Amino acid sequence: MATSETKIKQTGAGIDPATGEFLVLGKGQTFRSVTRKISGIVLTPHTPLGWFALFGIGGAVATFLLVAVTWLFLVGTGIWAITQPVAWGFAIINFVWWIGIGHAGTLISAILLLFKQGWRNSINRFAEAMTIFAVVCAGMFPLLHVGRPWLGYWLLPYPSTMNVWPQFRSPLLWDVFAVSTYATISVVFWYIGMIPDFGTMRDRAESKFAQYVYGLLSVGWRGSARHWMRYETASLLLAGLATPLVLSVHTVISFDFAVAVLPGWHTTIFPPYFVAGAIYSGFAMVLTLAIPLRKYYGLDQLVTERHIDNMGKVMLATGGIVAYGYGMEVFMAWYSASHWEAFMMWNRMFGPMGWSYWVLIACNIVIPLSTLWWRKLRTNIGFMFFISLVVNIGMWFERFVIVVTSLYRDFLPSSWGTYRATKWDYMTYVGTLGLFTALFMLFVRFLPMIPMSEIKMMLPAAKIKPKAVEAAD
Amino acid sequence: MAQREGTYGLLAEFDTPSDLVRAATQARIDGWRRMDCYTPYPVEEAAEAIGFHRNKVPLLTLIGGLMGLAAMFSLETWISVLAYPLNIGGRPTYSWPAFIVPAYEWTILFAGLSAAFGMLALNGLPSLYHPLFNAPNFRDGATTDKFFLCLEALDPKFDVKEARTYLESFHPTSVVEVEY
Numbered sequence: 001m002a003t004s005e006t007k008i009k010q011t012g013a014g015i016d017p018a019t020g021e022f023l024v025l026g027k028g029q030t031f032r033s034v035t036r037k038i039s040g041i042v043l044t045p046h047t048p049l050g051w052f053a054l055f056g057i058g059g060a061v062a063t064f065l066l067v068a069v070t071w072l073f074l075v076g077t078g079i080w081a082i083t084q085p086v087a088w089g090f091a092i093i094n095f096v097w098w099i100g101i102g103h104a105g106t107l108i109s110a111i112l113l114l115f116k117q118g119w120r121n122s123i124n125r126f127a128e129a130m131t132i133f134a135v136v137c138a139g140m141f142p143l144l145h146v147g148r149p150w151l152g153y154w155l156l157p158y159p160s161t162m163n164v165w166p167q168f169r170s171p172l173l174w175d176v177f178a179v180s181t182y183a184t185i186s187v188v189f190w191y192i193g194m195i196p197d198f199g200t201m202r203d204r205a206e207s208k209f210a211q212y213v214y215g216l217l218s219v220g221w222r223g224s225a226r227h228w229m230r231y232e233t234a235s236l237l238l239a240g241l242a243t244p245l246v247l248s249v250h251t252v253i254s255f256d257f258a259v260a261v262l263p264g265w266h267t268t269i270f271p272p273y274f275v276a277g278a279i280y281s282g283f284a285m286v287l288t289l290a291i292p293l294r295k296y297y298g299l300d301q302l303v304t305e306r307h308i309d310n311m312g313k314v315m316l317a318t319g320g321i322v323a324y325g326y327g328m329e330v331f332m333a334w335y336s337a338s339h340w341e342a343f344m345m346w347n348r349m350f351g352p353m354g355w356s357y358w359v360l361i362a363c364n365i366v367i368p369l370s371t372l373w374w375r376k377l378r379t380n381i382g383f384m385f386f387i388s389l390v391v392n393i394g395m396w397f398e399r400f401v402i403v404v405t406s407l408y409r410d411f412l413p414s415s416w417g418t419y420r421a422t423k424w425d426y427m428t429y430v431g432t433l434g435l436f437t438a439l440f441m442l443f444v445r446f447l448p449m450i451p452m453s454e455i456k457m458m459l460p461a462a463k464i465k466p467k468a469v470e471a472a473d
Numbered sequence: 474m475a476q477r478e479g480t481y482g483l484l485a486e487f488d489t490p491s492d493l494v495r496a497a498t499q500a501r502i503d504g505w506r507r508m509d510c511y512t513p514y515p516v517e518e519a520a521e522a523i524g525f526h527r528n529k530v531p532l533l534t535l536i537g538g539l540m541g542l543a544a545m546f547s548l549e550t551w552i553s554v555l556a557y558p559l560n561i562g563g564r565p566t567y568s569w570p571a572f573i574v575p576a577y578e579w580t581i582l583f584a585g586l587s588a589a590f591g592m593l594a595l596n597g598l599p600s601l602y603h604p605l606f607n608a609p610n611f612r613d614g615a616t617t618d619k620f621f622l623c624l625e626a627l628d629p630k631f632d633v634k635e636a637r638t639y640l641e642s643f644h645p646t647s648v649v650e651v652e653y
Binding site: 030031032035157163164165166167168169171173174177178181184185188189191192196199200202203204215216219220221222223224225226227228229230231232233234237238241242244245248252255452453454456457461462464465 | 489490491494509510511512513514515516517518519520523525528530531534538545548549552553556557559561564568571572574575577578579581582584585586588589591592593595596598599600601602603605606611612613615616617618
């Protein structure tokens with residue numbers, strides 16, 4: 001009793017007195033206030049100055065990508081640091097990092113929908129947008145890495161005059177299908193989810209142009225009960241399909257490594273450990289985006305402490321799985337009694353690039369997993385923003401460690417080498433961060449970033465009173 | 474072909490979902506069939522009330538998924554066994570376990586596209602024009618915070634005057650006649 005009372009006193013209005021949990025939505029919201037708040041961000045003719053600043057910075061940084069890719073097209077992948085023995089460098093690290101970030105969006109929109117986690121409704125739209133932009137950034141890297149990107153269509157099975165067909169036993173080809181399916185389904189899921197909101201935008205827009213554009217995008221949505229039921233079924237089915245899809249995508253990506261007969265890669269723990277890591281980094285990225293957005297656009301009644309708290313819990317769980325993965329790698333290096341495995345692990349920890357392993361351990365395990373246990377810290381917005389950045393960095397280093405430290409000292413000491421990324425590597429990577437920011441800012445400005453119809457379902461006014469309905473019989 | 478002139482139907486506006494569901498349930502009991510509810514978010518009870526229980530989206534999704542599975546698996550088999558057999562370390566050309574992954578992805582791809590586009594097709598969307606958009610209060614409310622019940626003129630019971638009196642017995646905010 002005493003503890004629940006103090007809890008309420010401590011944090012005040014945002015707490016549900018019945019459960020002691022944070023409210024999913026702030027009090028006093030109505031259908032109209034929710035609509036006005038969310039559609040107003042898009043329909044206002046006044047673009048905030050801060051938006052221009054962020055979009056400008058994102059766009060400026062994205063030009064690095066343009067320059068780096070142009071030079072790459074002219075000169076070839078030799079401008080990157082990839083060579084023997086480290087043939088997979090930044091391109092694969094960044095590919096895996098970006099696609100992993102995307103996975104949280106699908107997890108939030110699909111898996112949490114299946115688990116009936118109503119709190120996800122506030123954050124699913126921009127988490128899905130994050131997925132799509134992350135996949136855009138991710139997809140670029142393998143395509144550039146093939147060396148002659150303009151021949152990228154050779155990856156697809158099509159009847160060519162060369163009479164050559166792809167090799168379907170290779171995980172690299174599986175990747176083509178996994179990632180292209182993932183991108184397509186994510187875009188479709190995202191768009192279908194926005195159709196009713198486009199209808200709302202069409203009806204709220206004041207300018208003729210906006211009415212036309214949102215009218216076209218809404219495909220004439222009018223909210224018929226029959227339409228809604230089919231729509232709900234389709235959403236549920238898409239969620240049910242996206243769930244195995246998201247698990248398969250990172251599994252297939254981990255096969256790229258696990259199928260190779262190389263110490264540090266050739267292990268069966270990779271699929272689950274990659275998927276957990278993907279969700280871990282993805283939730284970190286959702287927090288990185290959500291915390292400034294809710295503050296800047298005053299959405300703290302819709303994205304509440306409850307969301308931040310729950311995301312912290314998911315990170316704690318997935319971080320725990322990742323930690324188990326790291327532990328198992330070390331254990332197997334010893335238990336396998338393989339000389340090569342043991343050396344790889346020792347080299348990974350204490351070799352010339354050992355620092356990267358300890359950065360990863362600090363960022364992914366020590367800092368988050370020692371702090372996220374406390375609800376006080378999980379609901380401390382500034383701290384969660386910090387943690388989200390730490391985990392993003394840590395997960396990037398995880399991929400760096402897996403790719404580079406497994407490769408640079410292989411079986412023959414005479415072929416040992418090292419890896420030092422070039423400025424072109426950095427420019428490409430930083431450029432995708434800029435591209436991601438710029439795309440995300442465009443999304444925030446022109447599309448409804450919180451699903452209005454789904455928020456409305458959760459408002460108290462949406463409850464059907466059984467008595468009122470029965471009275472008619 | 475439905476008639477394209479005159480009255481489309483009568484549109485009653487309600488403030489709460491409960492009022493709408495009560496009216497729709499009663500209308501169904503009283504023998505109305507050509508009617509629909511319009512809500513800003515999915516109200517399952519409204520669909521139940523107008524007697525709409527099942528839809529064909531799951532069937533379409535299943536068919537789409539099976540088609541994707543069959544298409545990719547046979548493509549892989551044809552390529553690996555007939556069109557371009559590769560002998561890699563003497564492994565069999567029909568190495569079906571390796572074919573599962575792309576076939577699995579295409580199952581999901583085709584099923585997902587069928588669910589999304591099948592839903593739109595069954596809903597008759599895109600259709601950028603609909604008579605209801607002519608109703609003055611529909612645009613402001615239907616996608617924001619109002620709940621509508623429309624009795625359509627195609628219903629054999631429909632008579633403008635009687636239907637209006639009938640709808641008004643539910644105390645809606647307004648009853649509007651909608652033209653084509």
